[in-house]
Amino acid sequence: MDIAIAVLLGSLQAIWGLAGNAVSLGTWSRRARLRFAAFFSILSIAGIGVVAWQAVRASQSSEESKKTILGDAEHPPFLAVISLPGFARFVATNGSDYPAYGIRIQVYDDAAKVVVRNYNYPEMAAHVAFVDDKPWMPPEGATKCHFTASITTRTGLVYEELILLSVPR
Numbered sequence: 001m002d003i004a005i006a007v008l009l010g011s012l013q014a015i016w017g018l019a020g021n022a023v024s025l026g027t028w029s030r031r032a033r034l035r036f037a038a039f040f041s042i043l044s045i046a047g048i049g050v051v052a053w054q055a056v057r058a059s060q061s062s063e064e065s066k067k068t069i070l071g072d073a074e075h076p077p078f079l080a081v082i083s084l085p086g087f088a089r090f091v092a093t094n095g096s097d098y099p100a101y102g103i104r105i106q107v108y109d110d111a112a113k114v115v116v117r118n119y120n121y122p123e124m125a126a127h128v129a130f131v132d133d134k135p136w137m138p139p140e141g142a143t144k145c146h147f148t149a150s151i152t153t154r155t156g157l158v159y160e161e162l163i164l165l166s167v168p169r
Helices: 002-024 030-070
Strands: 078-084 087-094 100-109 114-124 128-131 144-153 156-165
Touching: 002 030, 078 144, 078 156, 087 100, 087 114, 114 128
Parallel strands: none
Antiparallel strands: 078 087, 087 128, 100 114, 100 144, 144 156
16 A cells, blocks of 8 residues: 555656646746746655655554564563462563564573473463463562563563562461
């Protein structure tokens, strides 16, 4: 659609240029020919401005389409924690205005050196959150737990650090 509009505008510019030349070469007085030439010149300059505006809009539209197809690399999904006394739930959140695709989230407990949770979501719509079904219980007597989450999407890999201060049960 954008290309069709650009071709149409270019064709109109060519027609305006030819009409301007035809009119200015007629048997008009010198003053009338100058007015016609100025009028068609202004129309041509306005048309070039519209074509430039169309090119800028097409460029912006392609960036929007890319984010819709691949996801937003500037705002990847993140992991949040709902912490209650004695247990916590992990929440995978997409806070972007665009969907995220091919999400794989692994949560590592840095102290125990084990994978605590492993999530695979084929896609997440914009502004959506998924709450983990099973709560995570901190080790007995632990007051601080440190996690690293690796989040992989179509647009790249992101690491996130989470520190959970737990209240004794």
